[in-house]
Amino acid sequence: MKRLLLAAAFGLLSISACAKAPASADDAKPAQGAATAPAEITKPAPGSPEERAVAAIAALNPEVKVDHVGKAPMPGFREAVVGGQVIYVSDDGNYLLFTGAGGGLLDTRTQKNLSEATLGGMRNKLLQTIPAGERIVFAPPNPKHTVTVFTDVECGYCRKMHEEIKQYNAEGIAVEYLAFPRIGIGSEGYNDMVSVWCAPDRKSALTKAKSTGEVESRNCRNTVADQYKVGQSVGLTGTPMIIARDGSQLGGYLPAKALRAALDKLEASDG
Known part of the structure; x- marks a missing residue:
C-alpha cells in the first residue's frame, strides 16, 4: 500500500x-532535439x-x-x-x-x-443520493466489506474485475455497481448501460454485457444519467473507480486479495 x-x-x-488509450509506437519515440534526462x-x-x-x-x-x-x-x-x-x-x-x-x-x-476525510464525507453524501435499489449488487452472505464501484460495460479493466467477481465475494467483499458510461451521456455506451439498468434481471444483463458485449436494447425510467453525474462530482475520470464504505477512493482495478488487504488496512487505521 x-x-x-x-x-x-x-x-x-x-x-x-480504461481512462486513457495506450501510447502509440510513434508517441514513444523521442522528438528530435528533445532535452536529455536531467x-x-x-x-x-x-x-x-x-x-x-x-x-x-x-x-x-x-x-x-x-x-x-x-x-x-x-x-x-x-x-x-x-x-x-x-x-x-x-x-x-x-x-x-x-x-x-x-x-x-x-x-x-x-x-x-x-484531504481524504473531507473528500470521503463529500463522496458519501453524493453516493447516498442514488437509491440502494438502483445499485447492481454482487455480495456474499454476511460481507466483511462493501465497496461502491463505478463501472462501464466497455472498459477492459471493468470487464476483468467483473470476471473475478466470485473472487471478490470469496474474500468477503460485496460489490455495489453504479453506472459510469465513460464516453458520456447519449453515447452508445450510455445507451447500453441504460439497457442493462432496464433489464428485468440487471445482474445477468450486466454480466452478459461485460462478457460478450451483447446488450438487448431497452428503455425505461432510470437513474443512469444521475449516476454518471454523481461519478463526475466525486472526482471520477475513468473506470473502474472503487470507493470504500468511508468514502475513501481506492483507485481502479485491484485483484481481490489486494483489495481485501487494502480494506482491512483501512478498517484497522480507522479503528
Missing part, C-alpha cells in the same frame, strides 16, 4: 487503466529543508528518483520534481502536497491523505 499510495500521489498510476541533483546540505524533503520522499518509496528540489513559491515548503510531476514538501518533511488524480495533503509520518 505504501508504494501504491506514493505512486498515486505523484500521478504515476492512473485511477483507471542530471543528478546536487546532494542537499545536511540538515537542510532540501535534505528533509528528499528524505521524506525516500522514506515513502526509496525507488523514486527526485530530479530537482529547491525553494517553493510559497513559504514553509520545498518544491520537488519527481517523475515529471511537481510536488511540495513541508520544510520539516512531515507533509507532502500534491495535485492531480488522488491529490491532496499527505502526512508522511502516518502515510495518510489528510
